[in-house]
Amino acid sequence: MxxxxxxxxxxxxxxxxxxxxxxxxxLTLVFLLMRVAPGDPISASLGGRVxxxxxxxxxxxxxxDRPVYVQYVEYLGNVLxxxxxxxxxxxRPIGDIIRxxxxxxxxxxxxxxxxxxxxxxxxxxLAGRYRDTWIDGGGRLFxxxxxxxxxxxxxxxxxxxxxxxxxxxxTSGRASPLVDATLVTHTNIYTIDTLIDxxxxxxxDVVKHLILPAVTxxxxxAGVFIRLIRVxxxxxxxxxxxxxxxxxxxxxxxxxxxxxxxNALVPVITVVGLTVALLLSGAxxxxxxxxxxxxxxxxxxxxxxxxxxxxQGIIIVFALVVVVVSVVIDFVNAYIDPRIRY
Amino acid sequence: xxxxxxxxxxxxxxxxxxxxxxxxxxxxxxxxxxxxxLWVGAGITLAFILVALLAPVLAPYEFxxxxxxxxxxxxxxxxxxRDHLMxxxxxxxxxxxxxxxxxxxxxxVVLISLFxxxxxxxxxxxxxxxxxxxxxxxxxxxxxxxxxxxFLLLAIVIAFLLADKxxxxxxxxxxxxxxxxxxxxxxxVRNHTISIREExxxxxxxxxxxxxxxxxRKYVFFNVVQNVPPLATLNAADAILTLAALGFxxxxxxxxxxxxxxxxxxxxxxxxxxxxWWTGLFPGLAIVLLVTGLTLLGExxxxxxxxxxxxxxYEKVSLAPPGVAEAEME
Numbered sequence: 001m002x003x004x005x006x007x008x009x010x011x012x013x014x015x016x017x018x019x020x021x022x023x024x025x026x027l028t029l030v031f032l033l034m035r036v037a038p039g040d041p042i043s044a045s046l047g048g049r050v051x052x053x054x055x056x057x058x059x060x061x062x063x064x065d066r067p068v069y070v071q072y073v074e075y076l077g078n079v080l081x082x083x084x085x086x087x088x089x090x091x092r093p094i095g096d097i098i099r100x101x102x103x104x105x106x107x108x109x110x111x112x113x114x115x116x117x118x119x120x121x122x123x124x125x126l127a128g129r130y131r132d133t134w135i136d137g138g139g140r141l142f143x144x145x146x147x148x149x150x151x152x153x154x155x156x157x158x159x160x161x162x163x164x165x166x167x168x169x170x171t172s173g174r175a176s177p178l179v180d181a182t183l184v185t186h187t188n189i190y191t192i193d194t195l196i197d198x199x200x201x202x203x204x205d206v207v208k209h210l211i212l213p214a215v216t217x218x219x220x221x222a223g224v225f226i227r228l229i230r231v232x233x234x235x236x237x238x239x240x241x242x243x244x245x246x247x248x249x250x251x252x253x254x255x256x257x258x259x260x261x262x263n264a265l266v267p268v269i270t271v272v273g274l275t276v277a278l279l280l281s282g283a284x285x286x287x288x289x290x291x292x293x294x295x296x297x298x299x300x301x302x303x304x305x306x307x308x309x310x311x312q313g314i315i316i317v318f319a320l321v322v323v324v325v326s327v328v329i330d331f332v333n334a335y336i337d338p339r340i341r342y
Numbered sequence: 343x344x345x346x347x348x349x350x351x352x353x354x355x356x357x358x359x360x361x362x363x364x365x366x367x368x369x370x371x372x373x374x375x376x377x378x379x380l381w382v383g384a385g386i387t388l389a390f391i392l393v394a395l396l397a398p399v400l401a402p403y404e405f406x407x408x409x410x411x412x413x414x415x416x417x418x419x420x421x422x423x424r425d426h427l428m429x430x431x432x433x434x435x436x437x438x439x440x441x442x443x444x445x446x447x448x449x450x451v452v453l454i455s456l457f458x459x460x461x462x463x464x465x466x467x468x469x470x471x472x473x474x475x476x477x478x479x480x481x482x483x484x485x486x487x488x489x490x491x492x493f494l495l496l497a498i499v500i501a502f503l504l505a506d507k508x509x510x511x512x513x514x515x516x517x518x519x520x521x522x523x524x525x526x527x528x529x530x531v532r533n534h535t536i537s538i539r540e541e542x543x544x545x546x547x548x549x550x551x552x553x554x555x556x557x558x559r560k561y562v563f564f565n566v567v568q569n570v571p572p573l574a575t576l577n578a579a580d581a582i583l584t585l586a587a588l589g590f591x592x593x594x595x596x597x598x599x600x601x602x603x604x605x606x607x608x609x610x611x612x613x614x615x616x617x618x619w620w621t622g623l624f625p626g627l628a629i630v631l632l633v634t635g636l637t638l639l640g641e642x643x644x645x646x647x648x649x650x651x652x653x654x655x656y657e658k659v660s661l662a663p664p665g666v667a668e669a670e671m672e
Contacts, residue, residue: 021483022483022486022487022490025483025484025487026487026490026491029484029487029488033499033500033503034499132375136375137375140375144634144637144638144641145630145634147633147637148579148583148629148630148631148633148634148637149626149629149630150583150586150587150590150604150607150626150629150630152587152590152604152607152608152611153607153622153626153629153630156607156610156611156614156622156626157622157623157626159611159614159615160614160617160619160622160623163614163615164614164615164616164617165617171614171615227641277490277491277492277493278492278493280492280495281492281493281494281495281587282494284492284494284495284498284591285494285587285590285591288590288591289611299495300591303498303502303593304592311499311502315495315499318491318492318495319490319491322490322491322492323490326490
């Protein structure tokens with residue numbers, strides 16, 4: 001890097017080049033963890049349940065009897081071609097799992113992110129602006145409590161209160177059994193599918209199912225936003241240009257809203273990127289709590305069945321999603337803030 | 343025998359304490375909200391440590407006890423009563439006892455994992471930051487790869503793989519959590535080391551011919567280590583959440599090995615449909631309380647020790663006329 005005329009394009013190129021070793025290391029880590037550590041995945045998955053000859057036959061068929069380095073090269077090749085493998089237990093290709101269950105996770109995390117941003121930015125800005133007042137105290141206490149709340153515990157309490165006690169909202173699944181059975185899937189994102197078919201009742205049903213999981217996951221993620229935005233606002237308010245703006249006689253309200261908040265929110269884009277990893281972790285727990293058939297819940301059920309190839313495939317996809325998001329976030333940041341691409 | 347008066351001197355303070363005192367010195371200056379957070383956080387944390395230490399005295403029953411010789415088997419899913427202050431769960435064990443014994447489990451796992459991740463992360467960060475070069479580049483790439491990985495997935499996979507070989511006990515959980523947090527310490531320590539490395543006093547030491555390891559030990563270490571207490575406290579809070587999440591998904595502590603709050607909440611999910619609240623509420627509150635305590639402690643330590651956020655007693659310099667300055671504070 002470096003040089004005198006570092007342009008945006010140059011920055012993007014270097015950033016993209018840095019992705020290659022990162023992806024390579026991630027893929028290698030996953031391979032080492034999932035393939036080398038347990039020996040071979042077929043014995044680990046089927047051992048004890050199927051006769052030994054059968055295990056050997058499947059091993060030979062899938063190529064697990066060859067030397068590890070040959071498997072490694074082939075594995076890298078397959079992943080690069082977009083082939084993430086096939087589950088042993090139910091023979092579902094990982095690609096299909098991503099398309100179907102991934103859509104459910106995408107729907108959940110998207111709405112959770114909206115909840116998180118709205119709640120987090122509001123409380124974070126207020127707490128930072130009115131530092132050491134009751135607003136700051138309340139905002140921070142909320143931030144800390146919500147951070148301390150495991151997402152599955154918050155989900156359980158929401159189920160108890162809104163589901164069992166009040167009976168307002170459904171607590172499990174993506175839709176009622178009838179809607180689920182009759183729904184025509186275009187995108188596997190139910191809110192969009194029902195809108196495409198202009199089915200109002202189904203849409204309401206789907207949204208009702210979405211509220212508890214999305215708000216639960218969103219609130220928990222909001223805790224991170226509150227803490228970081230608060231610190232950012234405090235830091236920004238100490239900057240020289242704020243003092244300069246005050247010295248120019250600009251009124252305090254304008255200083256805060258136009259000068260401080262805008263700059264305090266730039267790092268939020270980075271935080272959104274970092275939160276995606278957090279959201280995915282949270283999604284695994286939220287999906288398990290609310291019986292939401294997303295990719296996290298699928299992963300857990302494959303783990304229970306000791307289906308190593310499926311687990312490996314899903315984990316690679318998770319890792320790639322995080323890498324892609326972090327690159328996109330860096331691009332957006334470099335575009336907005338010229339200081340980053342120095 | 344008489345002692346001459348002039349020998350009466352204050353004995354020199356031990357050197358180690360000076361360093362520790364320097365790190366924690368700003369705590370006395372904490373004011374307002376930060377001071378309040380510091381004490382509440384320390385109080386809650388201390389209370390949990392006491393509960394863990396006194397568990398054998400405090401807990402009415404064993405963590406896996408479902409019957410007494412006199413009364414026979416406890417009633418399943420009994421609402422909170424005199425005999426069972428927080429009720430019983432589906433396995434007829436006493437919820438309160440499981441929470442008290444669980445405190446021990448949580449703290450044990452957190453202590454082990456903190457110890458492990460600090461003793462790997464801090465030295466690696468120091469070496470990588472101070473020497474730079476190829477070692478640094480490789481370590482940064484590996485750590486970054488671990489860091490971008492969704493932390494819970496990493497912990498689940500490690501726990502899942504270790505479960506086959508080591509079993510599902512306190513150690514497996516602690517190692518799974520350690521792997522998640524080593525990159526964090528590494529990053530913070532490495533970045534700070536890099537900035538310290540260029541400071542004039544390190545340059546001076548180098549010019550005087552000090553060996554690299556002497557410089558790291560005497561000059562870099564104490565400057566960098568300031569970051570560790572707040573980080574470790576916040577980290578402990580996070581580790582408890584991770585442990586509970588592992589337990590919730592069934593990859594934490596095996597039920598025969600010890601009581602664990604996350605596992606208890608997982609068992610409580612099926613009770614929720616029938617409106618049974620005590621099996622899930624109490625273990626959850628225990629998690630929230632302990633994590634809140636540690637977070638308050640960690641955040642206030644961060645605010646007092648971290649110079650960027652530090653706010654001391656001195657008056658704020660304001661360029662605005664007095665009336666305006668007061669209006670701002672509202």
